[in-house]
Amino acid sequence: MxxxxxxxxxxxxxxxxxxxxxxxxxxxxxxxxxxxxxxxxxxxxxxxxxxxxxxxxxxxxPNKEALVAALVARHNREMLQLIRDALKKVASLDLATAMREMVKATLDAHLVDPALHRIFADQVPRMGQLAKIEALKEETFALIRAYLEDRRKEIAVRDLDAATSILATTVEALTHEFVINKPNALDRDRDRFVNEVTRLVAGYLTPGRA
Amino acid sequence: MxxxxxxxxxxxxxxxxxxxxxxxxxxxxxxxxxxxxxxxxxxxxxxxxxxxxxxxxxxxxPNKEALVAALVARHNREMLQLIRDALKKVASLDLATAMREMVKATLDAHLVDPALHRIFADQVPRMGQLAKIEALKEETFALIRAYLEDRRKEIAVRDLDAATSILATTVEALTHEFVINKPNALDRDRDRFVNEVTRLVAGYLTPGRA
Amino acid sequence: MxxxxxxxxxxxxxxxxxxxxxxxxxxxxxxxxxxxxxxxxxxxxxxxxxxxxxxxxxxxxPNKEALVAALVARHNREMLQLIRDALKKVASLDLATAMREMVKATLDAHLVDPALHRIFADQVPRMGQLAKIEALKEETFALIRAYLEDRRKEIAVRDLDAATSILATTVEALTHEFVINKPNALDRDRDRFVNEVTRLVAGYLTPGRA
Amino acid sequence: MxxxxxxxxxxxxxxxxxxxxxxxxxxxxxxxxxxxxxxxxxxxxxxxxxxxxxxxxxxxxPNKEALVAALVARHNREMLQLIRDALKKVASLDLATAMREMVKATLDAHLVDPALHRIFADQVPRMGQLAKIEALKEETFALIRAYLEDRRKEIAVRDLDAATSILATTVEALTHEFVINKPNALDRDRDRFVNEVTRLVAGYLTPGRA
DNA sequence: AATGAATGAGAATTCATTCAT
DNA sequence: AATGAATGAATTCTCATTCAT
Missing domain, CATH: 1.10.10.60 (Homeodomain-like)
Structure with a gap:
């Protein structure tokens, strides 16, 4: 044949x-x-x-680190996609609503694969190439920063870079903390978490309004 | 004799x-x-x-992990001592001032040995005993929570536990982020960092006042 | 093509x-x-x-013990093969002759690698897997037991299991003792050793006949 | 005071x-x-x-081996004492009865501390000093040999040394095997064990009589 | 004589990486 | 390109023994 x-x-x-x-x-x-x-x-x-x-x-x-780095990158890409999509829709929205959408998107991003995310956070050493795979952070920073620029007049903070850092770090850290260490609180009342964090950051950007 | x-x-x-x-x-x-x-x-x-x-x-x-755990514990104890001392002095102060002192103490704590702190954060896997040792941050939680309890009437948040978590996590994460990733910003203007973080958390606790 | x-x-x-x-x-x-x-x-x-x-x-x-266990198993298999071959040929022979062949085979088996055998006996701890590997002597037991079953009528012992144990243990122990501790005696007069042991066990199975 | x-x-x-x-x-x-x-x-x-x-x-x-050797020696001494006492009383008794007493004494000796005895047999490497602590065997040999000498006329074996070796080894090995690997059989019917072994060795010494 | 802290050679085992097939 | 056997440096940990106090 x-x-x-x-x-x-x-x-x-x-x-x-x-x-x-x-x-x-x-x-x-x-x-x-x-x-x-x-x-x-x-x-x-x-x-x-x-x-x-x-x-x-x-x-x-080429080596183990590259393999793990690729996985981290893929995971970050997935998370980032959610953030990107959310912030795309937010351009025309008022600050409080925009912040709320950002918080929600961050939360969704952290729920893509929490178990894996936890391993990355807890066990994977951030050294060598791994230390640099903060692309997620960088693009998130840029996206937020662009939005804030648009709304500059409404914002009480002059140094936009600093404000963006504070915003991004705060939302990221709180989301991480709750997803990793207080998942029950989130299960019970996801909206309350979103409300509180939104209030925290919105209050920071536009004091007196809340 | x-x-x-x-x-x-x-x-x-x-x-x-x-x-x-x-x-x-x-x-x-x-x-x-x-x-x-x-x-x-x-x-x-x-x-x-x-x-x-x-x-x-x-x-x-008994093993390598125990050794590193002991070091982490010692380091945490040193950091905690600074927080403890600061919060001790703060009992009678108004919210904004108290928050400011807390932020300053947290910053001092992170500056005890930043290089070592960075290793802990970036490279030491949080597993086994190490996972538990973060328990030292439970005392921070308790101290903050006690202060907030005292000032309950002035605070806009009902769930004190949640508020404490948010406060502690936010201050810790922002301090960490800036000490680790933006040390220059801190060198240049430490007060501004303290101001901003204070405003962030104080605004959260007592909206409208700021 | x-x-x-x-x-x-x-x-x-x-x-x-x-x-x-x-x-x-x-x-x-x-x-x-x-x-x-x-x-x-x-x-x-x-x-x-x-x-x-x-x-x-x-x-x-997977570990050192497994390695040694494999070697013991291989050695036992070699020894067992000799016993097996001998007992195969013996089925039709009378008790005394059969016993003699068994003793000779046991002796041959112990001479396969006496130095190694001695190490096994003297130095290798019988624990874990090693403890079980003596299970290979279970086949010897079964072979002997099968032969005795065939000749049941000629045998003065009722409990065949007990008789088999005694037989196997006795022949094994005497052979071991002489190979290890009195090799000279064997060199000088191997036949006498075989005779004596044969007489011992044959006399046990068929008292009065010897 | x-x-x-x-x-x-x-x-x-x-x-x-x-x-x-x-x-x-x-x-x-x-x-x-x-x-x-x-x-x-x-x-x-x-x-x-x-x-x-x-x-x-x-x-x-002076070292670990000496410590273990001392323990083995103490244990052997205890066992030997039982054998010695038994054989002392046996001098005037007929062969079969004497053999029976010897078997019983050997069994008692093995039951002094079976757990420890098993460790010695299974795990303690017989090397260096330990290899030589066969004093137990040597004195037992001498005692048995002396008894056989006395009864020489009744015995069918000419080479008394060989006979003693065979006797001592057989009784020792069978006792060991049953105490270590078939303790239940002994619990159930100690007398039967003694009977069988006695018959085995008595038959060897005085064939035709049993 | 007793104590127990200190020693350090050496053992088992793992795992990222290479390379002959 | 794929395979998987082979590599061997490196690591953790143990334990008999010594010796300052």
């Missing part, structure tokens, strides 16, 4: 395969990290879980 | 020796962590830096 | 490699045990002697 | 104290061996259990 000739161009096929392998590896990394913790997440274990040989892992990632 | 009995108990000599060894080990751990990072901080390296044998290290700490 | 497919499966190469490594490790373990004793037989030393890295050792054996 | 002068001569006092310490150490060794196994029985642990400092342990025993 004649061997069937491949109908799909080789390159494309292998490109697709590559992509699938990379995704499988990232998925496996996430699962192993969550299940076993960072310290027990060896490259061999991850490759096995991905149904791929260690050799293949190193075909796509 | 009977031979004078030794007034200093026998044990004290070796007890002092023990204590010195433990201190040396903790100091060495701090130095090695800061210099080499968590991953390169092996027990042998730490013992060597402490001028002590590995055996001695394990005489006092 | 289509390219000839490789007749030898890909895997076989690496499978053979694996097998060779395992064999090399077991051989090295035996040699190191005999030369240096159990306590000095470190996994690193064994790996070195096998011309293999420690890592490979742990690829195939 | 005047210090009471010691009424008991110093030397004797400290000699008694020494003896007590040594006993405490041996007792502690036995308990730790049984509880934790040979590998986990460290000198520090033993000293602690004995209520004595490690330093003191080394005052009385």
């Amino acid at each position: 004649a061997r069937t000739l491949p109908t799909i161009p080789r390159k494309s096929a292998s490109q697709q395969r590559s992509k699938a392998t990379v995704e499988a590896l990232l998925d496996a990394t996430a699962r192993v990290l969550v299940r076993d913790g960072y310290d027990r997440a060896s490259t061999n274990r991850i490759a096995a879980k991905a149904g791929v040989s260690v050799g293949s892992l190193y075909q796509y990632f | 009977a031979r004078t009995l030794p007034t200093i108990p026998r044990k004290s000599a070796s007890q002092q020796r023990s204590k010195a060894t433990v201190e040396a080990l903790l100091d060495a751990t701090a130095r090695v962590l800061v210099r080499d990072g968590y991953d390169r901080a092996s027990t042998n390296r730490i013992a060597a830096k402490a001028g002590v044998s590995v055996g001695s290290l394990y005489q006092y700490f | 289509a390219r000839t497919l490789p007749t030898i499966p890909r895997k076989s190469a690496s499978q053979q490699r694996s097998k060779a490594t395992v064999e090399a490790l077991l051989d090295a373990t035996a040699r190191v045990l005999v030369r240096d004793g159990y306590d000095r037989a470190s996994t690193n030393r064994i790996a070195a002697k096998a011309g293999v890295s420690v890592g490979s050792l742990y690829q195939y054996f | 005047a210090r009471t002068l010691p009424t008991i001569p110093r030397k004797s006092a400290s000699q008694q104290r020494s003896k007590a310490t040594v006993e405490a150490l041996l007792d502690a060794t036995a308990r730790v061996l049984v509880r934790d196994g040979y590998d986990r029985a460290s000198t520090n642990r033993i000293a602690a259990k004995a209520g004595v400092s490690v330093g003191s342990l080394y005052q009385y025993f």
Whole structure:
């Protein structure tokens, strides 16, 4: 029997395969990290879980850090997408409403994969490449900052950079704290959390109004 | 006349020796962590830096985690002491002033040993015993909460627990963020940082007043 | 004509490699045990002697105990094979002759590698997995028991299990004692040893006949 | 108040104290061996259990092996005493009865401290000094041999040394096997065990009579 | 004599990474 | 490109023994 000739161009096929392998590896990394913790997440274990040989892992990632960094990046991209979408819709809204949407989006972002997020926060050392994967922060900063610029007149703070930092950090930290350490409070009353944080930051930007 | 009995108990000599060894080990751990990072901080390296044998290290700490945990605890205790002292003096002061003192104390606490603090934040995995040691922040919570209780009437937030969480988390996170990622801003204008954070939290507690 | 497919499966190469490594490790373990004793037989030393890295050792054996257990098992299997072969041929023979063959086979078994056998007896702690590996002597028990069952009528002992235990233990212990502690006696007069032990056990099974 | 002068001569006092310490150490060794196994029985642990400092342990025993050897020796002495007493009374008795008494005494000896005996058999490596502490065997051999000499005429074996070896080894091994691996059988029917073993060895010495 | 802190060689084991097939 | 066997440096931890007090 004649061997069937491949109908799909080789390159494309292998490109697709590559992509699938990379995704499988990232998925496996996430699962192993969550299940076993960072310290027990060896490259061999991850490759096995991905149904791929260690050799293949190193075909796509030069070292363990790069693998984890890629996963962090993917996770951040997913979170960022939510923030981006939310802030896109907010341009025309008043400050308080805009802040509320931002808080909600941040919360949604943190709920994308809380278990994985927790591992990143608690166990993955932020050093080397990992230290730099703060792209999430940077774009969030830029987005917020752009919105505030638009509303400059309504805002009581002169130094927009500082205000943006404070805003972003506060919302991020409070969301993180509650998602990680007080998930029950959120389950019970998500709206109250959003209200309070919104009030906190809105009050900061426009004192006296609240 | 009977031979004078030794007034200093026998044990004290070796007890002092023990204590010195433990201190040396903790100091060495701090130095090695800061210099080499968590991953390169092996027990042998730490013992060597402490001028002590590995055996001695394990005489006092059952494993590496316990050693680092003890250091974290010591560091936290030092930071906590500053917060405690500040809040002690604050009982009779008005809200805004009290908040300002709290922010200043938190900042001082973070400046006790920023390099070490950064290692803890970035590299030391929070698992096992380490996860629990954050419990020291429970005392901060209690202290703040007690103050707020006293001033309950002036405060616009009903749920004191939630308010305390938000307050503590916000001040801690902002301080951390600026100490770690924007040290220059602090060097340039520490007062402005304190002002802004104070305004943020005071505004949250007593809206309309600011 | 289509390219000839490789007749030898890909895997076989690496499978053979694996097998060779395992064999090399077991051989090295035996040699190191005999030369240096159990306590000095470190996994690193064994790996070195096998011309293999420690890592490979742990690829195939989860810990030192498993390695030694595998060696004990291999040794027992070799010994058992001799017993098995001997008892196979003995089914139709009379009791005294059968016992003699069993004694001879046991002696041969103990002479497979007396030095190694001595290490096992004297130095290898029988704990954990090792404790269970003596289970191989269960097959000896079963073989003997089956033979006795066949000859039940000629035997003066009612409880066959007890008789088998006594038989097996006696022959084993005497052989061990002489091989280990009185090798000269055996060198001088192997037949006398066989005669005496045979008489001992045959007399037990069929008193009055001897 | 005047210090009471010691009424008991110093030397004797400290000699008694020494003896007590040594006993405490041996007792502690036995308990730790049984509880934790040979590998986990460290000198520090033993000293602690004995209520004595490690330093003191080394005052009385030059090294760990000597300590264990002393314990083995003490245990053997206790066992031997039983054998000795039994064989003393047996001089005038006929072969079968004498053998029976010897088997019973051996069994009693093995029941002195079966747990400890098992540790010695299973876990304590017989090397160095330990290899030589077969004094038990040697004296037992001598005692049995002396008895057989007396009864030479009734015995069918010419080589008394060989016969003694076979006798001693057989009884010892069977007793050991049953005490260690078939304790239930003994609990149920101790007499049967004694009967069978007696018959085995008596039949060997005086064939045709049984 | 006793104490117990200190020692440090050495053991088991892991895991990121390489490379022959 | 994939495979997975092999590598070996590095790490944690133990424990018999010593010795200053």
